[in-house]
Amino acid sequence: MPQTTKPNAVKVPPKSADLPAVIPAKPKRAKPDAPQSYEALDRATRAALARMTGGVSPYALLESWTDWAVHLSRAPGRQLALAEHARDNAVKLGAYALRTLTEDGHPPAPFKPKAYDHRFMHPSWEKLPYALWQQSFLATQDWWDMATGHIRGLRPDNADRAQFIARQTLDLFAPSNFPWLNPQIMEETLKQNGRNIVEGSEHYFEDLMHTLTQEHPDQPEGYRVGEDLAATPGKVVMRNEICELIQYAPETETVKSEPVLIVPAWIMKYYILDLSAHNSMVRYLVEQGFTVFMISWRNPTADMAELSLDDYRRMGVMAALDAVSAIVPDTKVHANGYCLGGTLLAIAAATMARDGDDRLASITLMAAQTDFAEAGELLLFTDESQVAFIEDLMWDQGYLDRPQMTRTFATMRAEDLIYSRAVARYFLGRPDMPSDLGVWNNDTTRMPSRMHSEYLRGLFLENRLTAGRYAVEGRVIALKDIKAPMFVVGTETDHIAPWRSVYKAKLFTDGDFRFCLVKGGHNGGIVSEPGHPRKHYRLGHREPGALYMDPDTWLEQHEPTPGSWWIAWAAWLAEHSGGEGPPPALGAEGYAPLADAPGDYVFET
Structure with missing residues (x-):
């Protein structure tokens, strides 16, 4: 029989515990009086130009x-x-x-x-x-x-x-x-x-209308969110202005003592990690006996323009962590962050370490950068002129809109993502073949003005996090304060978070550290379910205090292992877990279930 064990009680700072489950909305920001403000005239002019150039300065x-x-x-x-x-x-x-x-x-x-x-x-x-x-x-x-x-x-x-x-x-x-x-x-x-040519013309005008109206295309049969995608059973156990927290129902008689909290990026919907049943990371973890929680971010509107990056930390990561600690008390939590969510998780973890909050059993960062000096082609869109240009566009709108982000990512691989698709769709008359990843990719979101500006300036432009100049609540944080074991994942052909940039997390931490380099790109490499053909990964381990190894040397010394990296990661999570016991209830006092998964926020357009 499995034994139920609990690790030592964890320390929770009073500030985090005092955070309410529901946080009131901030008052809407008042814009400058444009007719009397020369500055507002300049910004409005640049915002109008930005609309014509797709946000490129x-x-x-x-x-x-x-x-x-x-x-x-x-x-x-x-x-x-x-x-x-x-x-x-x-x-x-x-x-x-x-x-x-x-x-x-x-x-x-x-x-x-x-x-x-x-x-x-x-x-x-x-x-x-x-x-x-x-x-x-x-x-x-x-x-x-x-x-x-x-x-x-x-x-x-x-x-x-x-x-x-x-x-x-x-x-x-x-x-x-x-x-x-x-x-x-x-x-x-x-x-x-x-x-x-006739069918291609029909496709062209269909796409043109979607572009003009900014309506999401209908989800094809077999790829409906909540039915076919994002369909792992669970309950929404917390909701505030910025996110919902989903607790997934167990599928095993016993579960690992430590739950898993996943922090996805809010630049897209969370269900990249809960796609179809066969390639859902969430479902895989649940089947391995983990209690899984997922943050589902809200799609911001102009009323949320003043939400800051720290609001996402407090009202997202920390509020979710408080809920998880209430539902599964007296145990630590495995935290997992993907892309921008991983960067935010690293910030939250460093802040927790600084403040003596030791609730994290481990930290997994998937295709997430902590140092932005080698952030790849996204740096082409990040200098003072470009950031100011985007800021003026967001100042006018209150957010960075869906097509503006999508266009930026597409231009980095224009050969395939723009021109090859256009030729196939408009000249060869071929419709886009439906896929779960394609449906998710079209389900785009917005980003609040203030948060995105702070992200671009503080991280991309000024690289404050690893330069010792990133402050949370008025005090600088340092990644080296993180003592929880880390599992960092990079993808070989990632043009959004290049793997050598992701690897640099090893430079700024000195604890137990595993780096996993997987075949594929930013999305396809992370969604790498067992049984997927032609997949491989490389996995290395740095002991605490070991000397630094540069990425090229690391690559030479680590041979690829065929198969899915999920298997190695789940084994690592189990290794850093305690015993097993009965599954926790869905929700707890103060966090009663509010709705069935996938909740309400995932459907916002």
């Missing part, structure tokens, strides 16, 4: 392009190298064209698409004249990659931004985007007698 782009052009103009050696590179590419292209015209078969192409570029996979791209158009485009792309590389004296972020601008411009004029230059479109049009 033209001043930041112009500054980067000018910086690059000026430095290139005074670098004659670099100009000669570029001229030679253009000559070499022209020779390669000419030789390829000659072999294609005179030889049988398909001679090897001198230029290859990037690994993530799937626009030229159709076999007809190897045939004339399409092969020459494809190779001409890739040769031009290759030259611009070199031209916009780093130059001595050029600010690295401006070089990266100039390369990004060049890539976006080239992608717009890629031959795959034009029906008369794309062999796949031409073949499909002839095969269907133009029916694909």
Whole structure:
């Protein structure tokens, strides 16, 4: 028979325990008197421009392009190298064209698409004249990659931004985007007698109406939230202005003593971690005998513009932790944060450590950054001009709207996320095939103005958390104060939270630390259920006080293990848990069940 054990009583600071279960809304922020304020006129003008540019600052782009052009103009050696590179590419292209015209078969192409570029996979791209158009485009792309590389004296972020601008411009004029230059479109049009163009036009106007009205598309049959997705049974046991807390019903006769609290990102809905039954992380944990709690964030409106990042910590993480401690008393809690939720959890954990609150049994951070010096291509959208531009847009709206965030993420992989999809949908007439991840990806949310501004400035722009300048309640916090064991997950092809950036949590902590690098991207790598084919992970362990190992060395020394990282993580959670006992009741005094899972907030649009 399993034994019921309880760890030592945990210390709970009075401030956290005094937090009410329901927190009253803040008064709505009063805007400046625009007619009498020159400042308001400036901000309103920039906000109007931001709407036209999708939230991208033209001043930041112009500054980067000018910086690059000026430095290139005074670098004659670099100009000669570029001229030679253009000559070499022209020779390669000419030789390829000659072999294609005179030889049988398909001679090897001198230029290859990037690994993530799937626009030229159709076999007809190897045939004339399409092969020459494809190779001409890739040769031009290759030259611009070199031209916009780093130059001595050029600010690295401006070089990266100039390369990004060049890539976006080239992608717009890629031959795959034009029906008369794309062999796949031409073949499909002839095969269907133009029916694909008619159906593609219908798809285009359908998408256009959704864009203009900002309505969410209907969820397809078999992918309904609350029925097919986010369908793990449970109860909402807490609700306040900012979030709901879901406690999931047990599926085993006994459960681990320590519950699991999951803090998802509020940039999207929480059910990325509770998708279909076969790939739901929540359901998997429940089946392994864990008591699981999930925060479901509210979709903010303009009335919530003044919510701060610390409000999300207090009224989200800490309020949820208080509820979990009341429902499962006298035990510690395994906390898990995903993406932005993981960053917030790290802040909360460091604050708890500073204040002597030892309720955390362990901390798991999934694709979550704590240091933002190497935050990847998102840094291209984060300088003083860009942040001020977005702030003015949010000042006018009260929030950062759904399409503005979606567009930013899409442009970082425009080849696949914008152009390949557009070609398939509008020219080939193919509807988007429904999937649980696709439905979740379209179920976008907003972000409160003040919170997002603090996040961009305090973390992305100024990197305060690991610089010893991030204060909570007037006092600076430090990640090194965290003593709970940590399990940090990075994904190999993540372009939102690059794994080397996620890995840097090891630099700023000195406790028991496991780093897990998994196959996949920001979402697909985390949703990695057992039985999924072609998945693998690497797992390393740093003992407390051990010397630092750089990420490239770490990668060389850790071989991939086939399978799902969920299995290794669940085993680690069990290792850091006490005994087992009967499942706790759903809810407790002061936290009575309010509704069935998935609650109300997940349905807000």
